[in-house]
Amino acid sequence: MTVTIQRIRVDQETFVDEETFLDRAQQRLHAQPRGAVGAVRLRGDHDLAGAVPDVAPDVARPAAVLVPVVTRPAGVNLLLTQRAAHLRQHSAQIAFPGGKMDPEDVTPLTTALREAQEEIGLDRDHVRPLGYLDEYLSATGYRIVPVVAQVTPGFTLTVNREEVDEAFEVPLDFLMDAANHQRHSREWRGTLRHYYAMPFGERYIWGVTAGIIRNLYERLYGP
Amino acid sequence: MSGERGKPGRTAGEGPQAAPEGLPAGLAALFASAGPSTKARPVEKWNPPHCGMIDMRITADGAWHYRGSPIGRPALVKLFASILRRDPEGYVLVTPVERVGIKVDDVPFLAVEMAASEEADGRVLTFRTNVDDIVRAGPDHPLRFETDAKGGMKPYVHVRGDLWARLTRALALDLADLVETRPDAAGGEIMGIASAGVFFAIAAAEDGEDGWT
Numbered sequence: 001m002t003v004t005i006q007r008i009r010v011d012q013e014t015f016v017d018e019e020t021f022l023d024r025a026q027q028r029l030h031a032q033p034r035g036a037v038g039a040v041r042l043r044g045d046h047d048l049a050g051a052v053p054d055v056a057p058d059v060a061r062p063a064a065v066l067v068p069v070v071t072r073p074a075g076v077n078l079l080l081t082q083r084a085a086h087l088r089q090h091s092a093q094i095a096f097p098g099g100k101m102d103p104e105d106v107t108p109l110t111t112a113l114r115e116a117q118e119e120i121g122l123d124r125d126h127v128r129p130l131g132y133l134d135e136y137l138s139a140t141g142y143r144i145v146p147v148v149a150q151v152t153p154g155f156t157l158t159v160n161r162e163e164v165d166e167a168f169e170v171p172l173d174f175l176m177d178a179a180n181h182q183r184h185s186r187e188w189r190g191t192l193r194h195y196y197a198m199p200f201g202e203r204y205i206w207g208v209t210a211g212i213i214r215n216l217y218e219r220l221y222g223p
Numbered sequence: 224m225s226g227e228r229g230k231p232g233r234t235a236g237e238g239p240q241a242a243p244e245g246l247p248a249g250l251a252a253l254f255a256s257a258g259p260s261t262k263a264r265p266v267e268k269w270n271p272p273h274c275g276m277i278d279m280r281i282t283a284d285g286a287w288h289y290r291g292s293p294i295g296r297p298a299l300v301k302l303f304a305s306i307l308r309r310d311p312e313g314y315v316l317v318t319p320v321e322r323v324g325i326k327v328d329d330v331p332f333l334a335v336e337m338a339a340s341e342e343a344d345g346r347v348l349t350f351r352t353n354v355d356d357i358v359r360a361g362p363d364h365p366l367r368f369e370t371d372a373k374g375g376m377k378p379y380v381h382v383r384g385d386l387w388a389r390l391t392r393a394l395a396l397d398l399a400d401l402v403e404t405r406p407d408a409a410g411g412e413i414m415g416i417a418s419a420g421v422f423f424a425i426a427a428a429e430d431g432e433d434g435w436t
Contacts, residue, residue: 016295074292168284171295180297200293201285201353202333202391 029131064108065098077169108145121158249338285333309385332388344420361419
């Protein structure tokens with residue numbers, strides 16, 4: 001980006017540009033959801049601890065999230081939601097649009113698109129699926145398929161206040177810079193849990209969402 | 224472009240911030256977590272003509288947006304923060320030769336970390352902002368309190384000029400633990416927070432002490 005203010009240098013090269021992102025997404029994401037077959041590498045809350053998953057993958061409930069990447073002329077951003085403060089589970093947390101698979105959902109993509117429509121009113125005409133990240137096994141018993149998609153600008157959002165307080169964008173320039181990935185731990189149900197956190201302003205991105213973002217980083221921008 | 228990712232733009236800093244010697248642990252940790260700062264420019268001395276608004280906006284969550292897209296580089300945000308000033312007509316980015324208006328939804332900064340230390344003049348609260356300014360609440364950097372739409376208390380700390388930082392929700396809760404009451408001139412009691420020998424009164428919220436959210 002370039003801002004024209006003299007005497008002060010405000011040219012800044014962005015390292016996540018649209019062309020590179022789309023190119024890498026095409027090459028490095030899974031073309032199909034992983035997990036249907038045997039030996040998959042399951043990502044999850046157990047990951048950083050080097051521990052075994054506390055939920056057996058075969059009893060975990062299937063779920064899917066949309067990882068929506070908005071390609072704007074001024075930058076490439078991830079679209080995230082802040083869950084409603086009144087929800088019982090994960091209230092006020094930062095999350096991807098998504099949820100558990102309904103019986104009538106044919107594929108995880110169906111779930112991800114449906115949930116994005118329901119939660120933030122994202123019209124699927126603006127959504128172009130690019131591929132899949134590794135399945136993520138959450139400590140709360142879901143196996144989550146992350147569907148990465150390009151979202152083209154020009155969309156309008158209608159936030160469903162029952163589920164979501166706000167939708168907002170965070171630049172991939174920030175999220176794909178490992179210097180912004182903090183590792184934390186805290187004790188939960190008697191064991192020490194490790195997780196990632198990526199605070200952006202007051203948006204405290206952590207847990208499952210940060211874990212999926214970390215996976216995106218490792219696939220697309222990691223060393 | 225090759226497979227190498229671009230270099231993070233950490234060029235704006237002027238080196239790590241030197242922490243004073245012999246700090247208590249909490250304060251030392253606060254300095255340790257601050258990245259290189261971009262020293263504020265002498266913006267108060269510059270008086271170039273106002274050249275209109277640019278499409279830049281700081282939202283209430285502390286994110287800076289340019290042309291409708293958030294800025295992802297902390298170094299760039301710090302650079303802009305170092306030339307920010309609040310004029311009677313609004314917030315401006317100012318250089319020796321020009322001055323452009325930007326939009327700020329609430330206040331430009333967020334206080335993201337707090338340390339309490341005991342010093343000669345009693346307890347001192349020190350804050351780190353999202354752009355790594357470190358300010359010591361007291362006579363030079365007052366605290367002020369506002370009430371949000373739901374009746375919750377929103378504390379702010381002065382940074383420089385007429386620029387303030389709002390405390391994150393998490394910090395506001397920590398601060399709530401430090402509220403004390405003192406007798407006021409009318410013989411009643413007044414709630415507030417003490418730092419560096421100054422007592423910052425909280426205007427009584429209508430619904431009393433349930434005001435913290």
